[in-house]
Amino acid sequence: MNKPLVSDLLHRLVPLNTLPYRYLQEIRHQLVPRALAPGDMLFDEQTRSGLSYFLLSGTLSLLTPDGERSLVAGSSESRHVFTSGVRLSRVFALEDASVLCIDSAQLERLVTWQHANADLLLELATAGELTDWLEALLENPLFAKVPPANIRDMLTRLETIDLPAGHVLLREGEAGDCCYFLKSGRAEVMTGLGSDSQVVAELDVGACFGEEALLTDAPRNATVTLIEDGCVLKLGRENFVALLKAPVVDELSLEEANALIEQGAQWLDVRLLEEYEQGHAQQALTMPLHLLRLKTRLLKQDRLYLCYCDSGKRSASAVFLLTQLGFSAYPLRGGLDGLSAEDYATLLCEQGNGYLARSGGRTELSG
Template sequence: MESKPLDIGLLRSFSPLDGLKSENLQSLARKTVLRELPGGRYLFKEGDSDKRTYYLVSGALELLHEDRSVTIVRGGSPEARNPIAPFTPRRYSARAVSDRVEFMAMDSDMLDMMLTWDQTGSYEVSELSSSGDQPAADNDDWMTTLLQTKAFHRIPPANIQAIFMRMQRLDAKAGDIIIKQGDDGDYFYVIVKGKCLVTRETPLNKAGIKLAELGMGDTFGEEALIADAKRNATITMLTDGALMRLAKDDFRKLLNEPMLQWVTFEQAQKIIVQGGKWLDVRLPSEFDNYHMQGAINLPLYFIRLKLKSLDPSLHYVVVCDTGRRSSAAAYILAERDLNASVLKGGLSAADIKR
């Protein structure tokens, strides 16, 4: 198969790539090439389990199930805006029926992580408020502040003890960078003393746009750990201060996992029958392509802004393609004491018809 350099404008014509921020789209373009497939050749075959996402750019592909023709997808058509038969193991074979087919192929995990990173909001901050009327910043005991949050009500007592035992104190000076945008997630942080500044770099503002100031009792950094994504903001000390940090593996085992309720597709269906609701956190273009019947679409990057629109009396089954974005969303819902389960394996593992 021949390949050629990719035009970034081409990526924008496909879903959900058109929803990516410019800097992430440019990063994806550097990792993707435009390839050609001769007529009669197979792009993939039914039963294949390769973790690749394919987009048809030009030409025509025939989709076959058990060697019988199901449909023909042509480049430039509405159907071709979406990934070609994305679920694995592949439910169809895809064969070139025109003289030449142009297509893009990209690593599915990389794309899913990029979408997750892109959608985890403007910054990775969870503002913890105490059970009383006073905000966390007015509370002199940060451990008490954490223990009073609804999130910690779901953690087994033994885990809480282990969390405090494994947390490491980090003293910092004004100007110290605690996490940097684009880095891998490594720790979950709680501010014990002092203030931090949250900034996000954009193509038009390399110095970073100010997003928030954080004080004692505020936490940050959890979403990159849950989603295996990159840091999407930089957090710098505004004053001298101190933080407590919990390593990624400890955070997942002791804090994140106890707050997530994973369910199989069969268990999810029972929840829906009993009055639950599908909550799809993918982009609208992905949702429009296919979704569970009756599902609500609330993209991950809107979750924090739209929490008040969710019904606290409902049991939500949170879904995305793989479970990565939905687990990040379910953690945020659990922090706010909403009843949420995560579909194990995502829609890719569910037996649904597109």
């Protein structure tokens, strides 16, 4: 039986090479090479699987709207992910080959989170702040759609409280007016009252608790007690609703985006540089999401920016950030994956290093 690949063997695969070890551990069971014999079909028009694929060895035949071509392991193109869809309808092995098959939605979630919050964690670590608790906290599904700018703002509104073991933070049946994040220590969760009570869970650093009562306006459904000395961060209901409720972002169709481009709007490609170099919109600026906050000083406040990525998730995060900083921006609805083969080829018509933003809002060809 094949064993999962270890992380140092994934360094050449984009965007897997951007994920930290703990994220690779989350998808470890999927990092198992799948062997293909000559003629074996990876997928065709009838087997759309929702998976992302990486070629590890051998050669594959790819059927695209422009015809059939080969993908050879070790080539520059083979470093990049590929999926089934209108731009790639059939793939089979021309010789013995091996591939990775990873759930597309899970991969995109991990990549989006890593790139959206990387600069925030770096900033806190540089300032001497221990970020283990925050990294654990942000892996909570509650934060999946919360823009990094809101996370940054939330940190300024938290009340830090040091408490001894045995302190009861929440009581079952009480109304909820706040939630807590566990910065240090451990806590236990109990349900039921009196002799019917039982411990149902134990909370570690980074845990968020008490949020369900705020989301549902229902009484507390459990009692939470510290089982060792710890530090909690308290967030009141008003701040919870304002900061953790994901803002609604207006999305644009490609037709609407193209009309704005003709009126002077600017495309921003928020994917990785290596993804950008494979093909990008005409004169699109390369602005990877994890570098966007640093690069916004090169953008013009009076210009409209249109963001795109593969699935639309990274571009949504980019728009959250840009609007928080006072820019006008919109994401492409559904991302590149939502385009037809013809529209995809028309939009991503340029290759190479492409364009960079310079001070004063100037756009320069990078050479």
